[in-house]
Amino acid sequence: LSATRFASRQAPSKDAVRQLCQECFSCPPARLGPLAQRACPAIAASPEEAAQLVAALRGLTRHVVFRGLTRAEDILALFPEDFHQNLKNLLTKIILENISAWRNEAQASQISLPRLVDMDWRVDIKTSSDTINRMAVPTCLLQLKIQEDAALCRNSPVVSALTVELSKETLDTMLEGLGRIRDQLSAVANK
Amino acid sequence: EQVERFLSQLADFAAANKISLGPLKNVVKSILLVPSGALKRNLSPEQVRADFVALGLSEEKASYFAEQWKLNAPTLTRLAVAQTLMINQLIDMEWKFGVTAGSSELEKVGSIFLQLKLVIKKGSEVENVYVELTLPQFYSFLHEMERAKTTLESFS
Numbered sequence: 001l002s003a004t005r006f007a008s009r010q011a012p013s014k015d016a017v018r019q020l021c022q023e024c025f026s027c028p029p030a031r032l033g034p035l036a037q038r039a040c041p042a043i044a045a046s047p048e049e050a051a052q053l054v055a056a057l058r059g060l061t062r063h064v065v066f067r068g069l070t071r072a073e074d075i076l077a078l079f080p081e082d083f084h085q086n087l088k089n090l091l092t093k094i095i096l097e098n099i100s101a102w103r104n105e106a107q108a109s110q111i112s113l114p115r116l117v118d119m120d121w122r123v124d125i126k127t128s129s130d131t132i133n134r135m136a137v138p139t140c141l142l143q144l145k146i147q148e149d150a151a152l153c154r155n156s157p158v159v160s161a162l163t164v165e166l167s168k169e170t171l172d173t174m175l176e177g178l179g180r181i182r183d184q185l186s187a188v189a190n191k
Numbered sequence: 192e193q194v195e196r197f198l199s200q201l202a203d204f205a206a207a208n209k210i211s212l213g214p215l216k217n218v219v220k221s222i223l224l225v226p227s228g229a230l231k232r233n234l235s236p237e238q239v240r241a242d243f244v245a246l247g248l249s250e251e252k253a254s255y256f257a258e259q260w261k262l263n264a265p266t267l268t269r270l271a272v273a274q275t276l277m278i279n280q281l282i283d284m285e286w287k288f289g290v291t292a293g294s295s296e297l298e299k300v301g302s303i304f305l306q307l308k309l310v311i312k313k314g315s316e317v318e319n320v321y322v323e324l325t326l327p328q329f330y331s332f333l334h335e336m337e338r339a340k341t342t343l344e345s346f347s
Contacts, residue, residue: 066298106296113306113323121335123342129275133231137272138346140339142281146322162320164311165277168343174284175340178333181286181305185326188303 018094024057025065025102032058064095065102072096111149117159118145140166229260230271236261282317283310305329 020039027035032054040050060078069075075092119142126137141163148158166174201219205212225246229239240257244250288305302325309320324332 110294113321116322116324116328121339131271138343164279164281166281170281171340175336177284
C-alpha cells in the first residue's frame with residue numbers, strides 16, 4: 001500500500017474527495033489513466049501526480065474492502081505517520097461510509113457462472129396436435145432471464161431469455177429436487 | 192430405432208408364416224391407419240369395431256380388435272400426448288451448492304451459491320444450461336414452482 005502526499009494547497013471540497021474515492025474504487029485498472037486526466041486540474045499539480053494519486057486511492061480503498069476492515073483504527077493505521085491529519089480522518093470517514101456498498105459491488109462483479117436475474121412462468125392447456133385432435137393437457141412454461149458473467153461483459157452485460165417447457169411429471173420431479181436442496185440448506189443452517 | 196425393431200418383428204412374422212415381406216408391409220401400413228385415426232379422433236371401442244366392419248372385416252375379428260383397443264387406448268393416448276410438440280423441453284436438472292470462501296477482491300466471503308444445470312432438449316439436440324442463484328433467489332424460485340404445480344394440478 002503506498003499512500004501519496006496530497007498537495008494540501010489544492011484543498012478540494014469534501015464532496016469532491018468523496019466523489020473521487022468512489023470513482024477510484026469502481027474504476028477498472030485499465031481506465032485509471034483517463035480518470036486521472038479528468039481529475040487532474042482539481043487535485044494535483046501535474047498529470048504524473050494525478051495518476052499516482054488516483055492509483056493510490058484505488059489501492060487503498062480496494063485493500064480495505066479486500067481485508068474486510070471495518071474499524072476506523074484499522075483504516076487509520078494504513079496511512080503513513082506524516083500524513084495530513086484532517087485528510088486522513090476525512091478519507092477514513094468516507095471509506096467507512098462506503099464500505100458495505102463497495103463490498104456488495106465487489107461481490108456482484110465476482111466471477112461466476114451466468115446468473116439468474118429474473119424468472120416468469122405460465123401454465124398453458126394444450127388442446128390439439130397433429131396426433132390427437134382433442135385433448136386438454138396442462139403444461140408449464142418457464143422463462144429464465146440469465147445474465148452472462150459480469151466480468152466478461154464489462155459495461156454491457158448480456159442478458160438472455162430462455163423459455164423451457166415442463167410437463168407435470170417434470171415439474172413434480174424438479175420440485176422433489178428443489179425440496180432436497182431446501183432440506184440440505186436447512187441442515188447446514190442449523191449446524 | 193423403434194421402427195427398426197418393428198420391422199424386424201414383421202420380418203420374423205413373415206418368415207414364421209411363410210408370407211413374403213413386401214406385401215405384408217403394405218398391408219400392415221394400411222391397417223395402422225385405423226388405430227392412428229381412432230387415436231386422433233378419440234374413438235370409442237364401439238366406433239373402432241364399426242369402422243373395421245365397414246372396411247370389410249368379419250364381426251368376430253372386429254370385436255377382437257375392439258377389445259384390444261379398449262385395453263390399449265389409454266396407453267396409446269398417453270404416448271401420443273407425450274410425443275406432442277414441446278418447446279425446449281426440460282429433461283433433467285442437476286445441482287450443487289457450496290460456499291464462496293474468498294475471491295481476488297474479497298479475502299473472506301462466506302456466501303452460499305447454488306448452481307443449477309438444466310438439460311434441455313432443443314429439437315433433436317440436447318443443450319446444457321448453467322445458472323447460478325443466490326439463496327433468496329432459490330427460495331423465490333421454489334415458491335414460484337410450487338405455485339405453478341398447484342395451478343397445473345387444478346387443471347388436470
